[in-house]
């Protein structure tokens with residue numbers, strides 16, 4: 370049995386493990402990810418459907434990398450012709466920690482040329498079938514043990530395909546999905562984000578509530594894996610198309626937005642950003658309500674529900690933002706009584722300005738900045 374690995378910033382691994390468990394896959398939490406047993410087709414399916422990981426990898430081999438020869442033997446014994454589409458281009462990315470082999474450029478060059486040699490004879494000169502997605506092979510060497518993994522997404526999974534416009538300081542879509550999971554929001558009560566920016570949290574929420582995959586038009590490298598799609602590589606006759614590269618399940622065009630069972634709504638005081646959120650929602654094919662509103666003017670959209678928000682952080686925007694935090698707490702206490710509140714910020718003191726009862730659920734690094742996810746009952 371092969372293994373998959375779902376990547377997430379350290380601190381958020383249990384959130385990814387919980388999503389996997391909900392899909393019937395038991396995983397082992399490791400620093401920066403969750404490892405699980407699955408065949409290549411299952412790894413590909415998880416990459417196309419999971420909301421929380423930043424990457425889903427297929428581990429293709431592991432063994433000694435004590436010397437160039439040992440690593441070479443490991444690379445040469447892997448079945449590259451069944452792992453890679455005959456015409457796929459390949460990029461190799463290497464990391465090395467506490468190991469004899471530590472010159473990443475040399476390792477990258479030698480692995481690239483060994484895989485190229487191993488694939489000789491597989492090439493089919495048919496321009497029309499050439500995949501558009503580059504395959505990424507990650508070589509991770511720790512304590513002289515190398516693990517080789519193919520990236521099922523090809524590009525990072527937070528790139529859903531629908532957020533082609535963003536406001537200032539947007540949040541990665543998979544991190545937004547993690548916040549919703551930490552808020553235990555499952556689509557059964559109202560969701561509100563009073564600082565919604567480009568609408569990331571609301572759109573992720575609407576897709577979750579509709580039980581739809583988080584992606585719109587985008588490609589996945591795993592659609593081209595012969596090992597996950599037996600017809601790929603052998604068939605290889607149609608050009609890869611936008612939104613569904615050649616083989617594997619196609620991502621359909623956004624369905625007509627259907628009203629959610631619950632109201633998914635938000636607001637922002639920056640008018641152009643409100644339009645950005647609505648445009649993104651349209652591309653995702655979800656119905657959300659977004660209004661141009663100052664935090665002080667927001668009103669609850671239901672008797673009870675969940676507020677999830679990514680408040681402005683001073684670091685990224687270079688602004689004094691203390692007033693936003695105290696207004697957020699005051700307005701929620703006054704008008705959103707009994708709503709569950711979950712927010713993310715980089716500053717513990719700012720978090721405590723919201724409410725003295727706030728509790729930190731989890732800490733992680735977002736774009737290199739340490740942040741906390743905080744909660745309280747309004």
Ligand SMILES: C[S@@+](CC[C@H](N)C(=O)[O-])C[C@H]1O[C@@H](n2cnc3c(N)ncnc32)[C@H](O)[C@@H]1O
Pocket residue numbers: 535536537538539540541563564565566567568569570636637638639642662663664665679680681682693
């Ligand atoms: C960190 S950004 C949110 C980004 C959003 N999660 C996304 O992914 O695009 C914070 C947002 O809060 C909004 N904001 C800041 N102060 C506000 C206030 N007083 N009232 C309403 N919105 C405010 C900003 O315009 C900005 O869009």
